[in-house]
Amino acid sequence: MPPRRLVDVLLERRILVCVGSGGVGKTTTAATLALAAARRGKRTLVLTIDPARRLANSLGLASLGHEVQQVDPALVREGAPSATGELHAMMLDQKAAFDEVVARHAKDPTAVQRILANPVYAQISGSLAGAQEYAAMAKLHDFDRTGNWDLIVVDTPPTAHALDFLDAPRKLSEAIDSPAIDWFRKLQGEGGSRWSFVGKTGAFVLKRLAKFVGSKFIDDLGVFFTEFNDILGGFRQRAEETFSLLRQPRVGFLLVASPEPMAVHEALAFHARLVSAGMPFVGFAVNKVHPSRPLPAGTTTASIEAALAANPAVAALGLSATSHKMAATALVTAHDELETLAAADRDAVMNLKSAGGPDALLVEVPLQRDDVHDVERLVALERFLLT
Ligand SMILES: Nc1ncnc2c1ncn2[C@@H]1O[C@H](COP(=O)(O)OP(=O)(O)OP(=O)(O)O)[C@@H](O)[C@H]1O
Ligand SMILES: [Mg+2]
Numbered sequence: 001m002p003p004r005r006l007v008d009v010l011l012e013r014r015i016l017v018c019v020g021s022g023g024v025g026k027t028t029t030a031a032t033l034a035l036a037a038a039r040r041g042k043r044t045l046v047l048t049i050d051p052a053r054r055l056a057n058s059l060g061l062a063s064l065g066h067e068v069q070q071v072d073p074a075l076v077r078e079g080a081p082s083a084t085g086e087l088h089a090m091m092l093d094q095k096a097a098f099d100e101v102v103a104r105h106a107k108d109p110t111a112v113q114r115i116l117a118n119p120v121y122a123q124i125s126g127s128l129a130g131a132q133e134y135a136a137m138a139k140l141h142d143f144d145r146t147g148n149w150d151l152i153v154v155d156t157p158p159t160a161h162a163l164d165f166l167d168a169p170r171k172l173s174e175a176i177d178s179p180a181i182d183w184f185r186k187l188q189g190e191g192g193s194r195w196s197f198v199g200k201t202g203a204f205v206l207k208r209l210a211k212f213v214g215s216k217f218i219d220d221l222g223v224f225f226t227e228f229n230d231i232l233g234g235f236r237q238r239a240e241e242t243f244s245l246l247r248q249p250r251v252g253f254l255l256v257a258s259p260e261p262m263a264v265h266e267a268l269a270f271h272a273r274l275v276s277a278g279m280p281f282v283g284f285a286v287n288k289v290h291p292s293r294p295l296p297a298g299t300t301t302a303s304i305e306a307a308l309a310a311n312p313a314v315a316a317l318g319l320s321a322t323s324h325k326m327a328a329t330a331l332v333t334a335h336d337e338l339e340t341l342a343a344a345d346r347d348a349v350m351n352l353k354s355a356g357g358p359d360a361l362l363v364e365v366p367l368q369r370d371d372v373h374d375v376e377r378l379v380a381l382e383r384f385l386l387t
Helices: 006-012 026-039 053-057 073-077 094-105 107-118 119-124 131-146 162-176 179-187 199-213 217-246 261-276 299-309 321-356 375-386
Strands: 016-018 044-050 087-089 149-153 251-257 281-289 361-366
Touching: 006 026, 006 251, 006 281, 006 361, 006 375, 016 131, 016 217, 026 044, 026 053, 026 073, 026 149, 026 251, 026 281, 026 375, 044 131, 053 087, 053 251, 073 087, 087 251, 094 107, 094 217, 094 251, 107 119, 107 217, 119 217, 131 217, 179 361, 217 251, 251 261, 261 321, 281 321, 299 321, 321 361, 361 375
Parallel strands: 016 149, 016 251, 044 087, 044 149, 251 281, 281 361
Antiparallel strands: none
16 A cells, blocks of 8 residues: 655655656655655655756755765754754766666676777767666666665656656667667677678678768777677666666655646556556655635625725825726736636646545645745745655
8 A cells, every 4th residue: 555645655665766757846856855854864865867057056966976975964954853864965977877887797897998988889878768767777776785875766867758767678678689780780790801791782781881971980880789789688687676676665656747738648657657567656746736726705806996995005006996996807817817727737636646546645736936946945845745
């Protein structure tokens, strides 16, 4: 049975992964929850990806990449329920994380150097489907193994399609196992010149291709895929380990969504996918919700006009009755528009709630007036997320 409150998740689970589509608030939510756990006495690590500069600044992380850094304890513990917690943060450099995975599985240090220096690697390591998500999860796996943390909160990259995250290892394997790549790999087969190895037609195609991209590029490609093939076994094994880690009950997946139709659509698809993959879903955090603030009963344009007329500060402005009427009408119209947005958001939340089932945890965070870029504002979101 899923937990009833997010605060219980923070206190009971060891890994919390914030997933969701682009721009919904994953980084903000991960930072808020990690801070909240630290403020409740946990030794917490947040693995964050590309935080807004001002948020990184306010956590004291601005100048750091790919290194764990402790957030100033005084900042973390100010007004907190516990004075013993710690917040550590790391801005994950996904390219560096992917390089680390490669280095670990290469057969020797010179192979690492060759692969990292290979221009093909440089070109594709940043764009290989799922590579970045994979690297982030591999890093999580490393940190988990150290046993140093009470809780690790993981932010995930903005994926064009949220499901990429779960598909990452399979896509990577497929990309590297494809027949076209196998063909290139064979160019590096032992013995014989590369042109003869692929036969007449192959050699012809290669020569034509070399005219466009240069024969050095084709060599690089062959070398890359051969060497990469060597590390792929370790890579797959690691993917399996990571995925079995992510299925453990000490892990929780929090689906961050916003009430926008596209985000809800993606969140529903992601939820179905998490459930079918046996991942421990803990609930939805619906962020940037327009709150409903009904006017007091009996409020009409006329009652607002009357209130304006009776207000000494307004009277001092010496406005005409027509101006009062116009102001009252504008206020009521603006309020109606906000209520329409709030009603649409309410439907979106209900939609997610029914997908999650009666026991699913769902919290709503109202749309804030400003961006959430400092510790004070992160702490202010706690009350929406945790209760
Ligand atoms: N409840 C909120 N009200 C107002 N602004 C918010 C709220 N939550 C987050 N924001 C702001 O929205 C922007 C996007 O948030 P955030 O970076 O957390 O999203 P993300 O899901 O991590 O995005 P990406 O997919 O690009 O990584 C930030 O500027 C953040 O300060
Ligand atoms: Mg983000």
